[in-house]
Amino acid sequence: xxxxxxxxxxxxxxxxxxxxxxxxxxxxxxxxxxxxxxxxxxxxxxxxxxxxxxxxxxxxxxxxxxxxxxxxxxxxxxxxxxxxxxxxxxxxxxxxxxxxxxxxxxxxxxxxxxxxxxxxxxxxxxxxxxxxxxxxxxxxxxxxxxxxxxxxxxxxxxxxxxxxxxxxxxxxxxxxxxxxxxxxxxxxxxxxxxxxxxxxxxxxxxxxxxxxxxxxxxxxxxxxxxxxxxxxxxxxxxxxxxxxxxxxxxxxxxxxxxxxxxxxxxxxxxxxxxxxxxxxxxxxxxxxxxxxxxxxxxxxxxxxxxxxxxxxxxxxxxxxxxxxxxxxxxxxxxxxxxxxxxxxxxxxxxxxxxxxxxxxxxxxxxxxxxxxxxxxxxxxxxxxxxxxxxxxx
Numbered sequence: 001x002x003x004x005x006x007x008x009x010x011x012x013x014x015x016x017x018x019x020x021x022x023x024x025x026x027x028x029x030x031x032x033x034x035x036x037x038x039x040x041x042x043x044x045x046x047x048x049x050x051x052x053x054x055x056x057x058x059x060x061x062x063x064x065x066x067x068x069x070x071x072x073x074x075x076x077x078x079x080x081x082x083x084x085x086x087x088x089x090x091x092x093x094x095x096x097x098x099x100x101x102x103x104x105x106x107x108x109x110x111x112x113x114x115x116x117x118x119x120x121x122x123x124x125x126x127x128x129x130x131x132x133x134x135x136x137x138x139x140x141x142x143x144x145x146x147x148x149x150x151x152x153x154x155x156x157x158x159x160x161x162x163x164x165x166x167x168x169x170x171x172x173x174x175x176x177x178x179x180x181x182x183x184x185x186x187x188x189x190x191x192x193x194x195x196x197x198x199x200x201x202x203x204x205x206x207x208x209x210x211x212x213x214x215x216x217x218x219x220x221x222x223x224x225x226x227x228x229x230x231x232x233x234x235x236x237x238x239x240x241x242x243x244x245x246x247x248x249x250x251x252x253x254x255x256x257x258x259x260x261x262x263x264x265x266x267x268x269x270x271x272x273x274x275x276x277x278x279x280x281x282x283x284x285x286x287x288x289x290x291x292x293x294x295x296x297x298x299x300x301x302x303x304x305x306x307x308x309x310x311x312x313x314x315x316x317x318x319x320x321x322x323x324x325x326x327x328x329x330x331x332x333x334x335x336x337x338x339x340x341x342x343x344x345x346x347x348x349x350x351x352x353x354x355x356x357x358x359x360x361x362x363x364x365x366x367x368x369x370x371x372x373x374x375x376x377x378x379x380x381x382x383x384x385x386x387x388x389x390x391x392x393x
Contacts, residue, residue, distance in 0.1 A: 131158055
């Protein structure tokens with residue numbers, strides 16, 4: 001579940017004083033604060049472990065600064081398990097003279113850091129003042145394979161990302177990376193009831209409702225469930241739809257069922273105008289073909305919008321999950337696809353390679369083959385010895 005603010009219409013956003021926390025030491029770091037639109041300001045922090053730093057906290061996200069201070073004072077690092085929603089935390093502990101960086105369980109808020117000697121730069125953006133090094137060609141290989149750079153890597157050789165559900169503690173003796181949240185494996189544990197799932201979804205929606213709630217409506221499972229829950233909690237909601245006539249018809253049926261204030265949008269793409277700002281806002285490259293369309297949609301809306309971000313991963317909504325589960329293991333067909341790949345035109349070789357891998361494998365390896373963009377051979381031709389298979393399952 002994600003609350004998406006509209007694109008900024010001006011540069012005069014003012015930080016919200018009620019959701020702000022800064023390091024007490026003057027000049028040691030800038031404040032990581034939420035702007036009035038709900039988006040973190042572009043700020044970075046910088047500490048020198050060999051110097052004098054007062055006790056302090058930097059915070060961006062959905063949690064309140066006072067509550068975070070209280071929880072850390074009472075529970076230490078275990079306070080992270082009591083925080084809800086997206087957050088990135090930087091906490092200086094004077095007693096142990098250490099800096100703690102922590103990222104939320106699902107990695108909704110980015111958190112970067114760069115270390116040089118006893119100097120540490122960190123922030124929700126890749127710190128520009130830091131010695132970031134060169135372009136990391138291994139990370140570039142990951143990007144060409146997956147469409148994004150998985151943590152802890154970044155496009156810069158000397159800059160790292162705190163992985164989701166992890167914390168990093170820096171002291172004069174060095175740095176230590178620990179996992180504070182363990183993502184449950186699919187199928188592990190007791191299967192939750194439908195009542196329990198609905199209660200959790202309702203709680204997530206309640207926490208993010210605005211004064212005039214709005215959402216994108218496609219007629220699919222996630223957006224339809226979101227409209228139902230929003231209507232149940234706050235009455236009539238605003239819904240927006242765009243796309244093909246089939247998509248619009250599905251959205252109309254759901255909008256009529258829940259009597260929403262429905263709007264059908266004609267999205268005007270402005271790549272020359274939107275792309276530079278979108279890329280800069282992202283902070284690092286990622287290959288999302290829906291990015292431009294989403295920018296066009298948000299431009300036509302007013303106020304924050306709730307989306308069903310993450311629903312496809314939670315409820316296996318992506319078609320590739322069905323393909324990975326239903327394709328039988330056919331090694332003879334995989335061998336045939338591999339042979340065809342060697343003689344086929346260059347433009348078809350990547351598709352045949354993915355087909356061969358998918359037919360001869362099962363489970364995570366097959367799912368990964370279905371999302372691979374450039375094959376290992378293609379990445380090797382572009383990057384030479386820097387090409388690799390991205391870390392992960």
